[in-house]
Amino acid sequence: MKALFWRDMRLALRSGGGFGLGLAFYFMLALLFPFAVGSDPEVLRRVGPGVLWVGALLSTLLTLDRLFALDNEDGALDMLLTAPIPTEGLVLAKASAHWVTNGLPLCLLGPTLGLFFQIPLALSGWLLAALLIGTPALSMIGAFGASLTLSVKRGGLLLMLLVLPLYLPTLIFGAEVVRRASEGAAIGPALALLSGVSLAVWAVMPFVTASVLRASAK
Amino acid sequence: MMPDLGKYAFDVLVAYGLSLGILAVLVVLVVARGRRATRDLALYEQGRKR
Amino acid sequence: MSLWEYANPQKFMRLSGILLPWVWTGAMAALSLGLIWGFFFTPDDFRMGSTVKIIYVHVPAALMAINAWLMMLLASLIWLVRRHHVSALAAKAAAPIGLAMTVIALATGAIWGKPMWGAYWAWDPRLTSFLILFVFYLGYIALWQAIDDKDLAADLTSILCLVGSVFALLSRYAVQFWSQGLHQGATFSVDAEENIADVFWLPAVISMAGFVLLFVALVLVNTRSEVQLRRLVALKRWDRIAEEAA
Numbered sequence: 001m002k003a004l005f006w007r008d009m010r011l012a013l014r015s016g017g018g019f020g021l022g023l024a025f026y027f028m029l030a031l032l033f034p035f036a037v038g039s040d041p042e043v044l045r046r047v048g049p050g051v052l053w054v055g056a057l058l059s060t061l062l063t064l065d066r067l068f069a070l071d072n073e074d075g076a077l078d079m080l081l082t083a084p085i086p087t088e089g090l091v092l093a094k095a096s097a098h099w100v101t102n103g104l105p106l107c108l109l110g111p112t113l114g115l116f117f118q119i120p121l122a123l124s125g126w127l128l129a130a131l132l133i134g135t136p137a138l139s140m141i142g143a144f145g146a147s148l149t150l151s152v153k154r155g156g157l158l159l160m161l162l163v164l165p166l167y168l169p170t171l172i173f174g175a176e177v178v179r180r181a182s183e184g185a186a187i188g189p190a191l192a193l194l195s196g197v198s199l200a201v202w203a204v205m206p207f208v209t210a211s212v213l214r215a216s217a218k
Numbered sequence: 219m220m221p222d223l224g225k226y227a228f229d230v231l232v233a234y235g236l237s238l239g240i241l242a243v244l245v246v247l248v249v250a251r252g253r254r255a256t257r258d259l260a261l262y263e264q265g266r267k268r
Numbered sequence: 269m270s271l272w273e274y275a276n277p278q279k280f281m282r283l284s285g286i287l288l289p290w291v292w293t294g295a296m297a298a299l300s301l302g303l304i305w306g307f308f309f310t311p312d313d314f315r316m317g318s319t320v321k322i323i324y325v326h327v328p329a330a331l332m333a334i335n336a337w338l339m340m341l342l343a344s345l346i347w348l349v350r351r352h353h354v355s356a357l358a359a360k361a362a363a364p365i366g367l368a369m370t371v372i373a374l375a376t377g378a379i380w381g382k383p384m385w386g387a388y389w390a391w392d393p394r395l396t397s398f399l400i401l402f403v404f405y406l407g408y409i410a411l412w413q414a415i416d417d418k419d420l421a422a423d424l425t426s427i428l429c430l431v432g433s434v435f436a437l438l439s440r441y442a443v444q445f446w447s448q449g450l451h452q453g454a455t456f457s458v459d460a461e462e463n464i465a466d467v468f469w470l471p472a473v474i475s476m477a478g479f480v481l482l483f484v485a486l487v488l489v490n491t492r493s494e495v496q497l498r499r500l501v502a503l504k505r506w507d508r509i510a511e512e513a514a
Binding site for chain 1: 403
């Protein structure tokens with residue numbers, strides 16, 4: 001399982017592996033937004049955290065469709081499914097590798113991009129925390145979506161349609177953490193709900209995704 | 219015959235019109251699909267028997 | 269005779285064929301009675317004026333939008349556990365009807381809200397939840413279309429329906445959590461619907477019955493189509509294989 005994890009990491013970081021795609025998109029989004037909504041710091045500060053959350057979501061989506069599809073195309077997936085590791089382990093390895101190469105860099109970039117939105121430092125801290133807790137859920141839910149669309153040619157659009165509504169709870173709770181922090185309101189509930197969703201997703205989704213992979217392989 | 223709908227007449231009529239319209243289109247589409255499926259299957263099964 | 273016997277396609281076709289005329293008649297009767305009574309013979313609400321009449325289409329449609337998804341969930345579970353093809357096809361058949369109900373609920377909800385909110389859309393938790401349900405329906409239908417192997421499609425869409433149901437529930441709660449921060453008073457739809465229900469109860473119930481029967485009729489017809497189309501595809505494949513073997 002560890003070998004699989006490192007293999008996926010290496011594949012993602014290789015040129016053409018899509019590593020920079022998510023980050024570049026995230027940067028471009030944050031760069032373009034102030035031009036679109038005007039440079040008034042009040043406005044930017046209000047929409048900033050939300051924009052950065054949505055950006056993280058969309059950036060994650062960009063790199064998801066290759067999660068299983070590439071291995072499926074060259075037959076590697078079939079071999080992996082018959083290997084001695086449980087399918088759930090396969091899912092865990094792939095989702096983890098995806099988070100480390102996509103989610104984690106987004107988390108680190110996000111607060112920096114917060115500068116474009118004049119987000120104060122304390123708030124950036126909460127944004128970082130929320131992203132760190134929430135983005136793993138995005139990778140795992142994304143893995144589920146990717147498994148559903150793995151045999152669909154050009155399934156990117158379908159993947160987006162399936163996965164975006166599943167992202168809503170994470171998005172809502174994650175953005176609420178930052179929003180409530182900016183108002184000085186209690187962030188405990190939002191943080192707890194965000195963590196709960198991420199934990200539950202990582203506990204349950206590997207089994208569901210594994211059954212999808214097994215069904216697709218028959 | 220038409221009740222006095224007052225100032226909301228347009229809203230209420232559009233709401234009813236849209237709802238009944240969508241339902242009517244839905245019924246037509248579903249029933250037409252049913253007829254087509256029955257006909258296609260019957261034609262093919264007839265063709266096989268020959 | 270166990271209910272499961274009707275999972276047999278031939279038995280299903282026979283039974284649904286017998287039931288359909290009755291269901292159609294009941295649906296048309298209840299819809300006409302409920303809507304005509306509600307539209308022409310009920311008074312206006314002192315707060316909302318004649319827009320209260322919209323409940324006779326909005327509430328039943330919203331109810332069916334949810335119930336259609338619940339029926340799909342049950343049918344998906346039956347497919348996953350007992351592998352009855354009729355069940356999988358019934359779920360597939362119900363989806364477009366549920367989608368239409370969701371659209372009606374959204375449209376009438378927005379129109380009803382306009383006199384109250386001054387705009388055609390507001391991020392009211394109820395309306396927002398229905399918008400999310402709309403996207404779930406789209407995804408489910410799209411997944412059926414996208415997968416060529418229909419047995420695999422049945423498996424994947426059933427799993428999607430299950431996962432979607434959990435997330436839909438979670439989203440409903442999340443949306444309420446999210447709208448708490450908007451400093452709105454009691455949301456419009458909850459308030460209004462609870463206050464109206466008592467006074468204009470009977471035509472509303474009859475209308476709801478009409479929508480339920482209409483849903484059943486449409487699902488039966490659409491499932492019959494799916495069963496027939498599936499048989500047609502199977503026959504063609506069988507004949508093609510026989511031809512190639514000859």
